[in-house]
Amino acid sequence: MFFPLTVRDFLDRAVTVYPDRVAVVDEPDQPAPSWGEITYAELGRRARSQAAYLDDLGVPHGGRVAVVSQNSARLLTSFFGVSGWGRVLVPINFRLAPAEVKYIVEHSGAEVLIVDPEVRSLLDTVSAKHVLVIGESDEPMWETHGDPEPWEEPDENATATINYTSGTTARPKGVQLTHRNLWTNASIFGWQASVDDRDVYLHTLPMFHANGWGMPYAVTGMGARHVVIRKIDGAEILRRVERHGVTFMCAAPAVVAAVLDAAKTWDGNIPGRDRVRIIVAGAPPPTRTIERVRGELGWEFIQIYGLTETSPLLTMSRMREEWEGLEPLEQARLLGRAGAPAVGVRIMVDDTGEVLARSNHNLHAYWDNPEATDVAQAGGWFHTGDGGTLEDGHLTIADRKKDVIISGGENVTSIEVEDALMLHPAVREVAVIGVPDEKWGELVTALVVVDPDAGEVSADDLIAHTREHLAGYKCPKRVEFRDELARTATGKLQKFKLRAPYWEGKDRQVN
Known part of the structure; x- marks a missing residue:
């Protein structure tokens, strides 16, 4: 039997198994009215309403819906309400300049543009066929619609999201990720990160970035609780860990540094000690930082390596039984490696020192850019652009090739x-x-x-x-x-x- 894998599988399971459980604790301090706490049954209802609203607008299967928003329950819902019924979500970095957002909206061909009220000024220069402002003109999308038209022939190889790279060196490229890409990434990442229905996940990672590394799907599928945080502040992260019983989060090294700084002046015991695990990526963190996370915070440190183009999980570095007798500094050094390939991922370092990867969650293509696609996937491997070494089954990232001095x-x-x-x-x-x-x-x-x-x-x-x-x-x-x-x-x-x-x-x- 063949049954297509789609991102709606994660929501459907949560609604079936955990309908009365709190699914999301929305950010309380935001310009749009907060949703507060909603259950998985309600999350499912609002996702269906969003899909039905898009039906009414005439957005076809495969049509693109762009969202420019900080972390919010509405953005979280859109991962299902848009993609779950066969359309394509385009989550956009809310910090981009208007010209950059305009390029992405136009390049992706988005028919619908949903913006956070804090970036309403984007609408002076950016437009689409249908424009909605969160907390204002978007409310009918979540509240007044019933069941959407069914996606008659779900296709796991259909594009689910287009995620634009940061564009730090050139025009951003639109990374086409399929339902299969996102499904396998979320399932393998969630499994190897030990996500279960007792978890409370704090969204310290922007959801727009590689779809929150897949955690909107993985956490939902296991019926765990999402806690939305809109603006990152080290002390506020600690407060929410304490208030909500947070058990894990994903973060860039700069966020880790903010938490460590806040911990210096925290009154009382650091919340989450021996309970929180923090999953870090974005750059190899210094050994000393890893030591401090484990020692000063008492949190488990996990590192992953990947790219937007790989959904993103390629490797994971997590404490092993064999290392328990080592000194903390040596443990931190080992944890500072990019890690071992995740299940189903093949890693190779070529003759030039570049890291190449194969997996079920590598991108389908760059949107409307076949030349870049051919270059990135030459020889049947994804070319990461990173230099590294592979030893004892573990990858160490040396540098971006262009950053070697x-x-x-x-x-x-x-x-x-x-x-x-x-x-x-x-x-x-x-x-x-x-x-x-x-x-x-x-x-x-x-x-x-x-x-x-x-x-x-x-x-x-x-x-x-x-x-x-x-x-x-x-x-x-x-x-x-x-x-x-x-x-x-x-x-x-x-x-x-x-x-x-x-x-x-x-x-x-x-x-």
């Missing part, structure tokens, strides 16, 4: 230098880049944000510190102090912006 003829991995600098107690954040230099070709340069509570530290102090951990040629030749570092909405360092002033006027970005 060639200094004095030697390749320097910026992540390794950043990790060494983060071992210094005064360093709060760091980005290591190569800048042009007549003598060295590229000069290893560290841009550092210091912890204001750590006392005075000089550039010479930090350079001397790295010499205790790294070969001399890897140590930064220059250290510059910054108040902040440019990051994307998901916490990734925007190194192209950090490098730009140094390379201005250069024909090439290598020296």
Whole structure:
């Protein structure tokens, strides 16, 4: 028997098995009226109403519905109300400039545009056939419609979402993810992350980013509770962990740093100790950060590696029984690797050092971009653009290939230098880049944000510190102090912006 896998399977199970259980605790402090607490039966009803509303608008199966919103119960519902009845959800980063949003809406061909009231100004320049503002003109979509027209022939290979890459180096590309892609990612990720019906999930990750890594589906399918948080603040995360009994969350390294900072002044025991597991991705976190999460917070640290194009799960690094006798520093070092391939994922490192991947949740294609699709999937493997090594069944990411610094003829991995600098107690954040230099070709340069509570530290102090951990040629030749570092909405360092002033006027970005 063949039965097509679709994202509605996750909602249907929750409605069948857990109808009276609280499904979602919506963000209470938002410009639109909060939904408060709703059950899985109510979540299912509102998803059906949304699908029926789209029927009334004449949006066909395969039609695109774009949503620009911070985390909210309405956005969570749209993962099912749009895709679950055969249409395509286009979740858009709410921090993008109007011109960027306009490009995505037009490039995707979205017929419906739903926007958060905080970004209503987008509508001055961005439009679609049907435009709705959350909390205002969208209410009939959730409340007044009955059952939608059935999706007569569900297709697991149909596109369920189009997720646009961050566009940090070029025009964003629309990543077409199918129902099969999202189903296998959510199921395998949920299984390996131990998601069950006792869990309480805090949405510290933007839902627009790779569909919240698939957790809207995985958490729903297991009947666990979603707790929506709209704006990220370290102390507020701790408060919600305490208030709602949160058991796990997903986060970029910058969010982890915010929680660790808030924990310094937290009054009383850190909430969630020996209960919370935090799943981190976006960049390999420093070893010291992993140590602090496990020691200062008492939370389990899990790292994954993947990309929007891989739905995203490729590898997972989680504590193993074999490591229990090791020192905490060594455990943290091992957990700092990208991890072992997830079930059903094949990983290879090619002759150039690039990480290649095969899985059931690799993208179908880039939307309306066959040339980029062919390049990314050349040879039947997805080309990640990341450099790494595979040893003892575990992947370590060395760098984005374009971020490798060639200094004095030697390749320097910026992540390794950043990790060494983060071992210094005064360093709060760091980005290591190569800048042009007549003598060295590229000069290893560290841009550092210091912890204001750590006392005075000089550039010479930090350079001397790295010499205790790294070969001399890897140590930064220059250290510059910054108040902040440019990051994307998901916490990734925007190194192209950090490098730009140094390379201005250069024909090439290598020296």
